Amino acid sequence: MGSNPNYQKNIRFISRNVIPRIILVLMGIFFIMPYYWMIVTSLKGTVELRSAPPTLFPHEIHFEHYGEAVRFIPFFRYMMNSLIIVVFSVIGAIFSNSLVGYGFSRINWPGREKVFLIVIATMFIPFPVVLVALFDIFAKFHLVNTYFPLIIPAYTGQALYIFMMRQYLLTIPKEISDAGFIDGANEFEIFYRLIVPLMKPVVAVVAIFTALGSWNDFLGPLIYLTRQEMYTLSIGLQFFRSQHEVEYSLLMAASTLVALPVVVIFLCFQRFFVEGITMGAIKG
Numbered sequence: 001m002g003s004n005p006n007y008q009k010n011i012r013f014i015s016r017n018v019i020p021r022i023i024l025v026l027m028g029i030f031f032i033m034p035y036y037w038m039i040v041t042s043l044k045g046t047v048e049l050r051s052a053p054p055t056l057f058p059h060e061i062h063f064e065h066y067g068e069a070v071r072f073i074p075f076f077r078y079m080m081n082s083l084i085i086v087v088f089s090v091i092g093a094i095f096s097n098s099l100v101g102y103g104f105s106r107i108n109w110p111g112r113e114k115v116f117l118i119v120i121a122t123m124f125i126p127f128p129v130v131l132v133a134l135f136d137i138f139a140k141f142h143l144v145n146t147y148f149p150l151i152i153p154a155y156t157g158q159a160l161y162i163f164m165m166r167q168y169l170l171t172i173p174k175e176i177s178d179a180g181f182i183d184g185a186n187e188f189e190i191f192y193r194l195i196v197p198l199m200k201p202v203v204a205v206v207a208i209f210t211a212l213g214s215w216n217d218f219l220g221p222l223i224y225l226t227r228q229e230m231y232t233l234s235i236g237l238q239f240f241r242s243q244h245e246v247e248y249s250l251l252m253a254a255s256t257l258v259a260l261p262v263v264v265i266f267l268c269f270q271r272f273f274v275e276g277i278t279m280g281a282i283k284g
Helices: 005-043 064-072 075-105 112-124 127-140 148-156 159-169 174-182 187-216 219-224 233-243 248-279
Strands: none
Touching: 005 064, 005 248, 064 075, 064 248, 075 112, 075 148, 075 159, 075 187, 075 233, 112 159, 127 148, 127 219, 148 187, 148 219, 159 187, 174 187, 187 233, 187 248, 219 233, 233 248
């Protein structure tokens, strides 16, 4: 049987196609379960929450928990605050990282590789190390209790995003830039008119990562914001938790509303996300 070609072909098919898919499905279920349990808990009544063993699906669906969660705190005000920070952070991250990545990949200048290594080395510096210095800088400019400390860092570039931009730009043929120079375009015209339209996948990746980080950021707003009307959803959710230690259905409803925009954004741009991640790994 071991020498049967069909048997060996079936074994290879199972090992290369069936088993990896089964593992991926199991891993997907493992990662989805917390979100599923969060949604199910938000729809359960108080009595059903205390039942043992817990039910996998609510016997009675209580959508009113979402209305109560929104009314308890100024949810939409906090959401607008978070959106302001996210939008301006994404714009800054796309502009700064793409420009710096272009300079490290398409322009030859003395010491480029050494400077790039220094930039990459900054990824190993923990944020708490520079936290006090950053706070002191923003305090001297009277920017504490504003959104600027949460937005300005996005306009200064980040090592991981610069690395991703550079790696992706290295996959774009150099002949495209040469053709622009022949037509009389300068460096900035080539960047904005020729290169940027080809960077949609990696730009989507940077935008998603930046939006996710800004949306879920808890430490930054906690440090720089003191007025309640300026709180973001991450701070508002913690405030909700302190007031609803036992009412887990309301807490899970609020958590679901906070996580929903991120999931929707990822589902809308997942094609660019996957393409940007894989294309950046082609050339080192």
